[in-house]
Amino acid sequence: MRRRWPLIAFVTLLALVAAVAYIRNAPRQYRATALVSIDTKAETVLRATAETPDFNVQSANVDSQVEIMQSEELVRRLSQTIAQDPALVASLRPSGLTLQTVRAWLQPHSEADADPEQGLARMLQSQTSIKRVGLTHLIEISALTATPQTAAKLANAYADAFIQDQLRRREESARRTSEVLQARAGELQRDAQDAQNAVEQLKFAGSQQNENSAAARVRLQTLESTAQAYRDLHDRFLQRYVETWQQQFLSVPDAQLASRAFPPIAKAWPRELWILAAAFLIGLSAGSLLALARRRPRLPAAAPAPI
Template structure:
């Protein structure tokens, strides 16, 4: 009887199931609320995004494109060593790296840039002149604020060349490629052709400067050797004359002929020493004099700079992507400020 009742109750529960627990209906999540509010204001976000992109497009349409051309210079230290009177020692290799770094710093110097400005007639180039905004800021910072003024030009230097050279320094980069003997020179100008011309002129100016420095060094050393050679020649003649005068003085025939022969030997030795020194300095002077006409710089062009196919700045893709991001962020901010539901999410 009891089993029959239990079986009947089980059948009823299967036919009419009852919920085990009752739960209150859940409302929408905060994230869903925020998404709904943002989607409801999509025109605002779209409008700010379009406006930001439009500003970027206007900038790209009016901005002056910049092109960067690069050339390679090979620092060949063997050229200078080939003109030395003595062969290079093994220890010279230990200072090669420092010498190359020194050449890189010389490439960056204003002296080389001034050569480029003069060679390319860039003193009045608009690309190297300050724009209206820069002139206005310079005037304000120079009169109102305690701002560091540009260094004055050297005495006798053309102010236009100096200004153009300092502006060009900011548009060029010089760097050594790793630990190699190769130095890359890059120039950025509004024209692709001009950028390549400036980069090549940079290399030419540096090589000419190296040749001029070596020629000047050879000339100065030649003058010093010439002066010392003349002095030794005079001393040699004086010593040889003393030997001849002593021989014909009759001192060798006297009772002290042994002492006289010692004196004569000393005079001849002195004359011979001066003669050897004079001959060595004369030989070195001749070598140095010849070097003025066969100087070789420590650098040569490894690869010319060619006009680039595309501009290096402004970068259109990056600017458009950034403007789109800024426009969307600005639109979201406006939505956050206008919709209290989003502002109050954390409460």
């Protein structure tokens, strides 16, 4: 190693020169971050009684929202919105040697690549990242693009798309529930009306026949109780239907925008110190391996001449 130090220095210097050349020519990329807060108590706003919060249930809810945010459906909805902004679409296309281009080269091409919407959705997935901030109720949305303005715009658009998707899901759930309750309330109303008709018919028949027996009174009380039970059940279903119908207009999404993304000041890539440090270690290791590979083998010692 001491005899081959010029070789080690040359390889290390060569790696540093290559790193400097990459830093000077690599495209600049900027990262913007938005924070979304998941309100796990939003569902209890319109409820009559509040439930005791469970930390495990709330934590699982936040993790579920992270997975929903990364779903293909939400990314495709976002891509339809992004497609209307040509400047933002242009900033998503990686140029030069970046992590995104290397990942694109390694991925096999398929027929889905010919679909522009599918291609835009893939670019969104490759240049955005979603993660939960520790054990909090905050979700971090990061966007990496070629300019600071488009990075902030993309992160905010992602957060807005997720919040609108949450609102749409809650409205659809309330609408489906109200439709089911409305149908059931109609059935109960018909049952209550049938029971009331049976009561009136029995009263009319008894008055015509002057029937006042114990069996007739018991039957009349049973029919009246049945009719009253149907009316009470119908009233409860009707009240629940009105509540769910109102929730369509008072729906509060679970997600709220805690902090909007702003254009970053410093670039996220390339990072000069990291690249130079990695190039130095790679050059030093490669030079050392070459020095060890080029060492001369020692000749065996000559045997003493016989006397």
